[in-house]
Amino acid sequence: MSQRDADSFISKNEREFILKALAEDVRLDGRRPNDMRKPKFQFSLDDRSCTVAQGSTRVMAVVSAALEAPYPDRPSEGPLRFNVEFSPMASPAFEPGKPGEDAIQVARLIERGLRQSGAVDQEALCVVAGRKVWALRVDCHVLDHGGNLLDCCFLAALAALMAFRKPEVEVGGESGSEIIVHPPEVREPVPLTIHHLPVAVTFALFQAGDMLVADPTWKEEAAAAGSCTVVMNPAQEVCCVHKADGIGLSPEQFMRCVRLAGRQAEEVVAGLKKALEGHEVARVQARVRRHQQVPGLPAEGRHVMILGAKDPAGGAAPTTTAGSSAAATAPAATAATVARKPASAATDEVDEDADIDDGTDEEEEEEQAAAAQAEATAASKGPGSSGRGSKAKAAAPPPDDDDEDDDMEDAGVGAKQMSAQKPKAKLAGPLVKPAGAKAGAGSKRGGGATGGLQANKRGKDNVGFDELEAIAAVIAGVPAGGPAPGEPEPSLAAAVKPGKGRKSGAK
Amino acid sequence: MAAAALGKVVGPGDKVLGVPEQGTLRLSAGLTTHDGAVTSLKGGVLKSTRTGQLFLEGRQKRYIPAEGDVVVGVISDKHSENFTVDIGGPFNAVLPQLSFEGATRRNRPNLHPGDLVYARVVTAHRDTDPVLSCMDSAGRASGFGHLKEGMVLSCSSALARQLLGSPTAPVLEALGSGLQFELAVGLNGRVWLSAPTAATCVVVANAISESEFRTPAQVRTMVARVLSRLG
Numbered sequence: 241m242s243q244r245d246a247d248s249f250i251s252k253n254e255r256e257f258i259l260k261a262l263a264e265d266v267r268l269d270g271r272r273p274n275d276m277r278k279p280k281f282q283f284s285l286d287d288r289s290c291t292v293a294q295g296s297t298r299v300m301a302v303v304s305a306a307l308e309a310p311y312p313d314r315p316s317e318g319p320l321r322f323n324v325e326f327s328p329m330a331s332p333a334f335e336p337g338k339p340g341e342d343a344i345q346v347a348r349l350i351e352r353g354l355r356q357s358g359a360v361d362q363e364a365l366c367v368v369a370g371r372k373v374w375a376l377r378v379d380c381h382v383l384d385h386g387g388n389l390l391d392c393c394f395l396a397a398l399a400a401l402m403a404f405r406k407p408e409v410e411v412g413g414e415s416g417s418e419i420i421v422h423p424p425e426v427r428e429p430v431p432l433t434i435h436h437l438p439v440a441v442t443f444a445l446f447q448a449g450d451m452l453v454a455d456p457t458w459k460e461e462a463a464a465a466g467s468c469t470v471v472m473n474p475a476q477e478v479c480c481v482h483k484a485d486g487i488g489l490s491p492e493q494f495m496r497c498v499r500l501a502g503r504q505a506e507e508v509v510a511g512l513k514k515a516l517e518g519h520e521v522a523r524v525q526a527r528v529r530r531h532q533q534v535p536g537l538p539a540e541g542r543h544v545m546i547l548g549a550k551d552p553a554g555g556a557a558p559t560t561t562a563g564s565s566a567a568a569t570a571p572a573a574t575a576a577t578v579a580r581k582p583a584s585a586a587t588d589e590v591d592e593d594a595d596i597d598d599g600t601d602e603e604e605e606e607e608q609a610a611a612a613q614a615e616a617t618a619a620s621k622g623p624g625s626s627g628r629g630s631k632a633k634a635a636a637p638p639p640d641d642d643d644e645d646d647d648m649e650d651a652g653v654g655a656k657q658m659s660a661q662k663p664k665a666k667l668a669g670p671l672v673k674p675a676g677a678k679a680g681a682g683s684k685r686g687g688g689a690t691g692g693l694q695a696n697k698r699g700k701d702n703v704g705f706d707e708l709e710a711i712a713a714v715i716a717g718v719p720a721g722g723p724a725p726g727e728p729e730p731s732l733a734a735a736v737k738p739g740k741g742r743k744s745g746a747k
Numbered sequence: 748m749a750a751a752a753l754g755k756v757v758g759p760g761d762k763v764l765g766v767p768e769q770g771t772l773r774l775s776a777g778l779t780t781h782d783g784a785v786t787s788l789k790g791g792v793l794k795s796t797r798t799g800q801l802f803l804e805g806r807q808k809r810y811i812p813a814e815g816d817v818v819v820g821v822i823s824d825k826h827s828e829n830f831t832v833d834i835g836g837p838f839n840a841v842l843p844q845l846s847f848e849g850a851t852r853r854n855r856p857n858l859h860p861g862d863l864v865y866a867r868v869v870t871a872h873r874d875t876d877p878v879l880s881c882m883d884s885a886g887r888a889s890g891f892g893h894l895k896e897g898m899v900l901s902c903s904s905a906l907a908r909q910l911l912g913s914p915t916a917p918v919l920e921a922l923g924s925g926l927q928f929e930l931a932v933g934l935n936g937r938v939w940l941s942a943p944t945a946a947t948c949v950v951v952a953n954a955i956s957e958s959e960f961r962t963p964a965q966v967r968t969m970v971a972r973v974l975s976r977l978g
Binding site for chain 2: 249250251252253254255256257258260261263264266267268269270332
């Protein structure tokens, strides 16, 4: 990096000392000339960012995605932009404001190494060709400057892209006229397609004795006469080379750099993959914990899903508690009955258990697989999974049911639970029309969108709006005039578990 | 009463102690009086200098010069009457060319940009350039002046204060028993080190920076291990 500022200016003594020490094969921090600092990764649980620490250098990279129109000359590719900011907290030499020359140079190199080398699949970001694509933006913030910002920013950007999960998108309607973006609570978000994992390795070159060191600290950078960066992946392919200003190096030295970079790429990628695995475990654990804690209700992790209401803990928007794939009995009734459960003793226990069992069963295995890692206790898993079962059911089953169920819940509880439901209504809205078109023979009702009372008229519902209101109050944590929330719910959980075996009957 | 409050950890704006009715309290960096009590301007630990001034010590990257501090500076500019010295503070300091022992108008110090000097801060105010001097108050060099060769270690001012304090810091004692080296500690977080070989310098520098958060016993074990590996 350039040495314009007094703060990045080192004394003659230090400059001479660095060269003298290198002649003895010693570096200021005790490393040997080819030793590189091992990076440490820290991922965030919101699937968006990663902080990388390499020695005392720390960089945080954040990925954000937005649906945008693509560039006209690349209609089926999603743009990928990089932005690097040198925060003033990193070094007294950095001033706040627009990125300077050095920051832009780093951003440009990251772009060459990650985008132009084809590491990130941009075509996979396309949603509707020519109209809507995912535009990704990676922001790297340098938090601490201990030298070699380039390598650290590059690694942070790569790690953040690998940890990033984009929302799942469904394209419906004629010629893709409707795009539904599913929130992460409804459908598990999807990782990006990354073809290979390039890693940048920077070398500082010194005038005297043609010496070079790998992964320089900031004093070594200030004392260096030039630098060279090689970007390689573990498959030993050179993705990008950056040799800008400064003194030159001989071909033999250059090949040595390439070999060293190749070895470093292997080690770093192995470390990154291991860190990502550890992070995956933490993600699943966090998800399990989130679904078990619903404020306003007893802590035993019960999860009452009112169709159309958004779970206050940010858990599943319950699209189908019913989960009724083929149930001839009204899914709406099921919804209503589940809703009714906490309010009063269930009369429709059989059906509802059956329906819930469907959901639970299918999901039990999935949840078990995930929760085995998470070491969730059996007790908390029971009631939790019924809720999750129903939520996950929304993700898994054939689209027909989704549409219909969404439709119904929308209709069924539309009037009473406005605020809780609004986001859900938006989600269900676009599905309403295709439901009519898609459902075809399986359609359980005559038309598409319906009025509010239709669901209640079907089957064996007995739910009035006032009961739904009470339940909504419970969910929202407001002490309702209705029955104590604690009482009926254990029965729901208890009913689900023993009821598991009965699934075939009421189907 | 002030002695009882030493070592207390305070946050910005906290009331540190009440102003005593009798006696004098000398306040330094980070402390001010407000509403009849001594309040803190930043987060840190309450400490007292050798001369009895109270100040707050917190970790920060930028050094704030205070009168009487000793610092290691890098000459960045040479003017007709003075040098501009970078001491890592918000402003570059001014070192008059005559503030050296034996310097006269005819006989000026032979220093150039890039040279290291060990100086003391004569005046320092919040919004002006600090002024340095390479002589003590009596006009003698007493260790100040041009530092030749060696390397510079960056550390926190807290560690620098510990290295300068008495009794001698355990790390220096332990290292001194096995190695030969020379050092000049600047309260601006820079420590100049010189030893016969570069390897020794590097070892001493790393031992000092590792000793910051260790107990004396741990420091002694660490240094013993390092020395045994060296020779």
